[in-house]
Amino acid sequence: MRYLGLTALVLVACATEQQGSSALARRDAIYAANRALNEGTYRSRDGFQSTRWGMTRDEVASLYPAAESLPRGDLALSMNVAEHPARVVFLFTKGRLGVVHIRFTQFEDIRIEHKALAELLTTKYGIPSEDVDTAQEAAERVGQHRLAADLVWSSAKINEALSGAPADTYKQSRIDASAERAEAEAQQQAISAQSDFILQKKWETSETGINLFGRRIPDEDMLFIDYESIMLAPRLHQELEMERLEHKKEQAKDL
Structure with a gap:
């Protein structure tokens, strides 16, 4: 057991030393690049x-x-x-x-072309560090509002069954009305987002940032x-x- 503990300490020490060396190497590279820039x-x-x-x-x-x-x-x-x-x-x-x-x-279709270019860039640079689709996000918000309202309704029914006391129907109706308004607004935003949206993916290497950007406006x-x-x-x-x-x-x- 002692040998295992000693081995673990040695491995941690080596990893820490390697991380420190890597950080120093990056720092030296940045200093050298800045000097060369100047x-x-x-x-x-x-x-x-x-x-x-x-x-x-x-x-x-x-x-x-x-x-x-x-x-x-x-x-x-x-x-x-x-x-x-x-x-x-x-x-x-x-x-x-x-x-x-x-x-x-x-290009014919911005979504198809953006996806095709993203696949090529992913092949070269790996998984993107950032991925944005505002139309998809707007569509997801519609379901989130309805899910939240359904969870509140389910919780009220469970409490009613456990306590034997009837649920507050007035309170529930207000929650339903609020959820319906929020869902309607989210649906309208999702519809608008179909003709006005942003597609964006980003990659980064040690020396280069790559930004693939698509924008649809009416x-x-x-x-x-x-x-x-x-x-x-x-x-x-x-x-x-x-x-x-x-x-x-x-x-x-x-x-």
Whole structure:
């Protein structure tokens, strides 16, 4: 028994040491990446297709000669992605590739296409870390309201049988009326959600965040994938926000 206890202590100690080493390695990797970012030499081993985070505009352009230049220095082109026609935009921060935005331009059914793309991404990156379907959530809420009311009714009947005292019919009728209103509202929301919903799945590697996003609104369906460098995307978003605020200031001068 003593030997078993000693073995367990050794295993725990080894596991703790390995976790500590792993955490130190991640910390050192982050420090090194930040230093490389500041020095302008950061280059990831990850990215979209043959691109790598941290590539310069010229390097990306050499991989996609048909790409056109956008006003802020980003690159864009139309191409097939996973056999789907798409518009692909390569976004840069301080001249370094940080985000790739893919907007699919032709598809028949948003749910079918979203599911097909999700299956491909799951094959490559594993189970998604986030899975959202607002229409499904709205439909599930309809049943939840009815279930809650049925449970209250069942509880009242059980108490009546056990105590021999008649249930408060007035109280039960108010509960039923409230449940019916809530269920009717949930049903209306579920109906509306069929023409206005969001589909979203997310994956993450050590260097890349992947966001598959679908949106149906009454007049349009939208489907896209964003690949984001975990190191560079925050800087890019901050840069874009500053540019947006500066643009608003320029617009305000006309007023």
